[in-house]
Amino acid sequence: MGKRIIFMWLCLTFGVGMACGQHTIVKGIVTDSVTGEALPSVTIVFKGTNIGTTTDIGGHFSLSTRTPGKVLEVVYMGYDTQHLKVLPGRTNNLKIRMRESEIALHEVTVKPRREKYRRKENPAVAFVRQVIARRDDNDPRNRDYFRYDQYEKIVIAKNDYKPKPKKDGKTGKFDFLSEFVDTLDVGTTILPISVKEKAQTVYYRRDPRSEKTVVKGNKSSGVDEVFSRDGVQQFLNEVFREVDIYQNNIPLFLQRFVSPLSSIGPTFYKYYLLDTLDVEGDRCADLAFVPFASESFGFTGHLYVTLDSAYFVRKAILNVAQDINLNFISRMTIEQDFERGPDSTRVITKDDISVDFKLSEKSKGFYARRLNVYTHQSFEVPEGRQEQIFKESAPVITQKEAYSRTEDFWEEVRPQEAVQRNPNSMEKLMAKLRSVPIFAVTEKVVSVLVSGYIPTSKVPDKNKFEFGPMNSTINGNAIEGARFRVGGATTPQLSKNWFVEGYAAYGTRDNKMKYDALVEYSFNDRKTYRKEFPMHSLRFEYMYDINKLGQQYMYTSKDNVLLAIKRKKDTRATYLRNAELTYSREHYNGISYNAVIRNFREYATDYAQFDRIGADGAVTPVRKYDMTELELKFRYGKNEKFYQTHDERIPITYDALIFNLEHTMSKKGFLGSSYDYHRTELGIQKRLWFSAFGFVDVIGKAGKVWNKVPYPLLILPNANLTYTIQPEAYTNMNAIEFINDEYISWDVTYYMNGLILNRLPLIKKLKWREVLCFRGLWGHLTDKNNPMKTGEGLYAFPVGSGVMGRAPYMEASVGIENIFKFMRLDYVWRLNYRDHSGIQKRGIRCTMSLSF
Numbered sequence: 001m002g003k004r005i006i007f008m009w010l011c012l013t014f015g016v017g018m019a020c021g022q023h024t025i026v027k028g029i030v031t032d033s034v035t036g037e038a039l040p041s042v043t044i045v046f047k048g049t050n051i052g053t054t055t056d057i058g059g060h061f062s063l064s065t066r067t068p069g070k071v072l073e074v075v076y077m078g079y080d081t082q083h084l085k086v087l088p089g090r091t092n093n094l095k096i097r098m099r100e101s102e103i104a105l106h107e108v109t110v111k112p113r114r115e116k117y118r119r120k121e122n123p124a125v126a127f128v129r130q131v132i133a134r135r136d137d138n139d140p141r142n143r144d145y146f147r148y149d150q151y152e153k154i155v156i157a158k159n160d161y162k163p164k165p166k167k168d169g170k171t172g173k174f175d176f177l178s179e180f181v182d183t184l185d186v187g188t189t190i191l192p193i194s195v196k197e198k199a200q201t202v203y204y205r206r207d208p209r210s211e212k213t214v215v216k217g218n219k220s221s222g223v224d225e226v227f228s229r230d231g232v233q234q235f236l237n238e239v240f241r242e243v244d245i246y247q248n249n250i251p252l253f254l255q256r257f258v259s260p261l262s263s264i265g266p267t268f269y270k271y272y273l274l275d276t277l278d279v280e281g282d283r284c285a286d287l288a289f290v291p292f293a294s295e296s297f298g299f300t301g302h303l304y305v306t307l308d309s310a311y312f313v314r315k316a317i318l319n320v321a322q323d324i325n326l327n328f329i330s331r332m333t334i335e336q337d338f339e340r341g342p343d344s345t346r347v348i349t350k351d352d353i354s355v356d357f358k359l360s361e362k363s364k365g366f367y368a369r370r371l372n373v374y375t376h377q378s379f380e381v382p383e384g385r386q387e388q389i390f391k392e393s394a395p396v397i398t399q400k401e402a403y404s405r406t407e408d409f410w411e412e413v414r415p416q417e418a419v420q421r422n423p424n425s426m427e428k429l430m431a432k433l434r435s436v437p438i439f440a441v442t443e444k445v446v447s448v449l450v451s452g453y454i455p456t457s458k459v460p461d462k463n464k465f466e467f468g469p470m471n472s473t474i475n476g477n478a479i480e481g482a483r484f485r486v487g488g489a490t491t492p493q494l495s496k497n498w499f500v501e502g503y504a505a506y507g508t509r510d511n512k513m514k515y516d517a518l519v520e521y522s523f524n525d526r527k528t529y530r531k532e533f534p535m536h537s538l539r540f541e542y543m544y545d546i547n548k549l550g551q552q553y554m555y556t557s558k559d560n561v562l563l564a565i566k567r568k569k570d571t572r573a574t575y576l577r578n579a580e581l582t583y584s585r586e587h588y589n590g591i592s593y594n595a596v597i598r599n600f601r602e603y604a605t606d607y608a609q610f611d612r613i614g615a616d617g618a619v620t621p622v623r624k625y626d627m628t629e630l631e632l633k634f635r636y637g638k639n640e641k642f643y644q645t646h647d648e649r650i651p652i653t654y655d656a657l658i659f660n661l662e663h664t665m666s667k668k669g670f671l672g673s674s675y676d677y678h679r680t681e682l683g684i685q686k687r688l689w690f691s692a693f694g695f696v697d698v699i700g701k702a703g704k705v706w707n708k709v710p711y712p713l714l715i716l717p718n719a720n721l722t723y724t725i726q727p728e729a730y731t732n733m734n735a736i737e738f739i740n741d742e743y744i745s746w747d748v749t750y751y752m753n754g755l756i757l758n759r760l761p762l763i764k765k766l767k768w769r770e771v772l773c774f775r776g777l778w779g780h781l782t783d784k785n786n787p788m789k790t791g792e793g794l795y796a797f798p799v800g801s802g803v804m805g806r807a808p809y810m811e812a813s814v815g816i817e818n819i820f821k822f823m824r825l826d827y828v829w830r831l832n833y834r835d836h837s838g839i840q841k842r843g844i845r846c847t848m849s850l851s852f
Helices: 002-011 123-133 175-180 229-239 385-391 407-413 426-434 437-451
Strands: 024-032 043-046 052-054 060-065 071-075 082-085 091-098 103-105 108-110 145-158 189-205 210-222 249-252 255-258 269-279 282-291 299-306 313-320 329-340 346-357 366-378 396-398 465-467 474-477 481-490 498-507 513-522 536-548 573-586 591-603 610-613 619-622 624-636 642-644 649-651 658-666 677-689 695-705 742-751 769-780 809-819 823-830 842-848
Touching (some): 043 060, 071 091, 123 299, 189 385, 189 407, 189 426, 210 385, 210 407, 210 426, 229 642, 269 299, 282 313, 426 437
Antiparallel strands (some): 145 189, 145 366, 189 210, 249 255, 282 299, 329 346, 474 481, 573 591, 610 619, 624 658, 642 649, 677 695, 695 742, 742 769, 823 842
């Protein structure tokens, strides 16, 4: 979903040209010749004049004049001065690589350009080991209490924006955009398309450990308003994570970067001691670093470390390496400032990230900046209302007036460096854009495509009912033929506590009407969606529809039109009439639980017959059976990050440990139940990061049916009959090919992040990334549920279904992701049970998703 968000931003912006005058224009980037990192604050002047500029924190510069000299002088402390000729009256695009001067530091001369890099007896490596050894000594979270105010601003803008006048001199629909152009410190013009501001106070307690955030102000405006406000905020919080250089891994852009102060830093980075300089009164060493492999997920940059026994980092500048296998990002710079308390406790005062996003090198792309400014740090013991904050259950407490703060509030909390030069606000820009019909229509269409629902009112606050989801309107399968569906749901604008939802569907082949109706009461007021976190609700649902046996598409709707194309006919299905009452509760600590009372009747079809075996072995067709069940579920998933939509939660990361336990029970004769029934299942899921070597997603499950019951109530492995890649599904297994009453399964996927391909000449330019997967299921059917051994009362298995042998079912895949930056292709093959009829032993599967 995060990747979809970026693409929608791109779709809602407009391409513009660049007007050229009769000036001499000089622009470009200045980098270190050794590390390739961008150099900030480099002085660039026309020799013999006072016409000049300096580079920004990303090393970029732009200079325009009518009266230039012919020689450009580039000066930077610790580097050799360069003199470059320019062409007057033209645009000069320069890439300037600066060479370090020979610098003596502590009687050690460092010549990184002339000496082969060695870790052994390298003073820079010895120096950084001292910094790493002390990285926990001055951690503010070693104190009993810690409190600070935090201001955050995120700006996303069209980069290097220059309005292009029409040749015929006529006015255009979007001429007013020039009124909203802003200018960066380096002179680059940008057109903001999204601006978000947040003011909050963070409270930390060491024992018992707790951290609470009180949001005092939050406002957002821009073209991304078509997305979920809280969902976008959750996504941006993960993409632009607050950087902690003192951790081994730095989460950023949904990836993991190796910190220059990681415990593996000396084996991952090359370090250079360059110079000594003053940083706000402290004498510091300039420690430069660059990864051994420029394609890996690491940084280039500088740490400015005090020359005393504390080895205190006063300032950090981090850039992404030029050859890094990271999509859409052409430049990124992180700048952090730290202050030292009387006891050497460090407090961060600024965390500033600026990024240039580009779909291609020729495009101007987008500019993004996330600025965090920290003030009023305190280690005092909280009193009164502040102390009560730790008793709140929610980790983030949003004040009621946070989303309605006046401009006076923002002018008071907004630091000077966050004030934009152009006083025209993002709100005014959006109002003018929406006054243009073509933009208003485009915004509505994109909103429907993103949400999947069509509102019944143009005014969001008056939209009380929505039709959808639209991607389920048309579908098809072997039993129903073409399936047409229409549905809708009420919104919190009608009621924040009561919700109604449902659909009606019709199949052209079976000529049956299907339907679903749901009524839910939420004990919590809902803001945007019925299913938003945390849920605390009571729901009743009544449904009649087709039931596909052995097919569970857990990460998408079963009626999603993209699932209509199958590699094999999906005829393994019954009809199901189901009524259930569900109580759901979620807590901020990651614990959630459900209790479901369910009554259902399942009907046989020609493709899934219920042929009951009698005591004498005779087979009698059965039309249906009934069950009344109690289902109990427990789930633990602390610190999950997801994007919330109307119908589902799309994980942003899989870092959280997820544990599931559920048990279903039924008593024969109770409310019409045909069988005694007990079924238990548990599961665990976790993403394991290997720093620079990618990550592994691990999913493990186990389950057992304890009673003698017919095959529809047994364990039917999840088969994937589509050509898409579906997690937790067996790609080359047929539906109900195996029937079990106990099982253990695993799904292990290793995303290598280009670990091998990044090192192959030519191939590395494609930025492909390797994916390896191994999944399997050991299943067993006890004699009591095997109709071939204990047939009485059981249903004969459908033709083509069977029992698993001693060996587990296994399949493996080798894939490449990041093809054209959005496609993944897997070659999958079945490792055993290859003699079964009607199976696919190998094949190609694909999926489309954007990733950084």
